[in-house]
Amino acid sequence: MKLKILVGTMTSTADYVAQAIQMDCADLVSDIEVQLMDGLEINVFDNAVEGDAIYLICSSTYGQGDVPDNARGLYDSLDAQPKFLGHVRYGVIALGDRTYQQTFAFGGKKFDERLQGLGAQRIGEIWCHDASAGTLPETEGAAWCREWLALVLSSASNAETA
Numbered sequence: 001m002k003l004k005i006l007v008g009t010m011t012s013t014a015d016y017v018a019q020a021i022q023m024d025c026a027d028l029v030s031d032i033e034v035q036l037m038d039g040l041e042i043n044v045f046d047n048a049v050e051g052d053a054i055y056l057i058c059s060s061t062y063g064q065g066d067v068p069d070n071a072r073g074l075y076d077s078l079d080a081q082p083k084f085l086g087h088v089r090y091g092v093i094a095l096g097d098r099t100y101q102q103t104f105a106f107g108g109k110k111f112d113e114r115l116q117g118l119g120a121q122r123i124g125e126i127w128c129h130d131a132s133a134g135t136l137p138e139t140e141g142a143a144w145c146r147e148w149l150a151l152v153l154s155s156a157s158n159a160e161t162a
């Protein structure tokens, strides 16, 4: 299985989380790729057709609950060039700050909404990190991802035996 982590970030926190996952989860998944969302469009999900790729959206939140600037192209393309993504399995890490009460972690949540709308299948719950909590997103994110990958792997083996 290949894990592809797509990173939406303004000040690199989401990138550090993705890199921590890449190092920490190498024993669970041999092939982990971290890719910034810059320049990406909906066809980034075409890879899922080729093999058993799983995607992890790792995005922070800016403005009034918007996706970061580097994620805008990909996010918009899910709306502007829609296609059925029923073959895509994904998880979401949504970084935010609870002091923005009305829009907490909306960047990741907005990706989730659009992906669900195109038929993609989210595995597990969205994991949110609150920057105002004073906890380390890299450490917590990597720990969450280990549990999430266990869920992904068990859902894959259940599907094989079904």
Ligand SMILES: Cc1cc2nc3c(=O)[nH]c(=O)nc-3n(C[C@H](O)[C@H](O)[C@H](O)COP(=O)(O)O)c2cc1C
Pocket: 008, 009, 010, 011, 012, 013, 014, 015, 059, 060, 061, 062, 063, 064, 065, 066, 068, 095, 096, 097, 098, 100, 103, 104, 105, 106, 131
């Ligand atoms: C100008 C600005 C606007 C923000 N807007 C929101 C927001 O609307 N909702 C939210 O949950 N977090 C918001 N945040 C918090 C960031 O999403 C959070 O600090 C995140 O960890 C940053 O990750 P990054 O370094 O990968 O961009 C905002 C931060 C800044 C500096």
